Amino acid sequence: MTTAAQTTPRHRLRAVLGAAVLGTTLLGGCAVFNPQQTDYAYQAADGVNVTFGDLDVRGLAVIADTKGAPGVLIGQLVNTSDDDLDVSLASEGSQPTQVTVPRHGSLSLGEDGESVTLSSVSAAPGDVLNVQVSTAATGQNIATVPVLPALGYYKDMTPAPAASPSASASASG
Template identity: 40%
Template sequence: MNSLARLRTSSRAATSVAAVALALALAGCSATNELTTQGDYPASDGVQVTVGDLDLQNLLVLAAADGAPGTVLGGVTNGSDADGEVAIGLTEADATTVEVAAGTTTLLGPDQAVEVAIDAVPAAPGALVTLTVTAGTGESQTVQVPVLDGSQEQYADLVPES
């Protein structure tokens, strides 16, 4: 074999080794990192929580300022075959009960099926406030939700007036 043929053979071998190494490196990234689209995550400004058979999505509070009236935005989905209910508020004592028919979603907000009003939001926009969420089954959770104001266009008309 002449030197030109040896050079071509060794060049092809080096290229093949480099291609295999690159393929393994790229495959290793996907093997160690979970795909974001395969997991549940809040895709918007709010947070999500599950109590009993009810999934609450995109929960957030709208208020103009600390101590101002507020309203809860979000959705409650009942994936079960039975009607359900959930109480949402700063405490269980001041919670608003939301009834959700089996297999449906009920939207929360000023222009929606149910409005969960808060007399005085105990945090300024940009902070977090704790909501208590209690299912009709008695299961209860507290969840930290963001307080937003009307500075974002989609919320401007939904913030309660002081």
């Protein structure tokens, strides 16, 4: 019995160590089935990223309260060429707006940058809108961008309401 009593704790120790090694190996294998997100390109912003020739468009989105209302374009335009780049931005039902992006520079659109207002947004918040991005070198290009409501950090991004003729006449009289 002395021999059996001595081998039982050894067997238990070996079983515990074996289970620990096996458990560590199995838990370490979880990474095989869950690849790192940094291995894949993704858009970390609310808007979309597109490239048209020497123009990189980053984080482009439209802020609008309702379908048919005016909207504001937000994002950033990056010029990778050696010359200033004239860019025209428009959507269905709105007049084009022209901006100039300096050579090897960028232009922010939105609250702290250039204000680009679309007179009428033909999509409701939560939907997407085709925005025409035109340059002399690439012609007319289409970017499908999300329409976001003026909520949260976008609450101050709606275009200023146009003064109506009756309101301005009564204010001056």
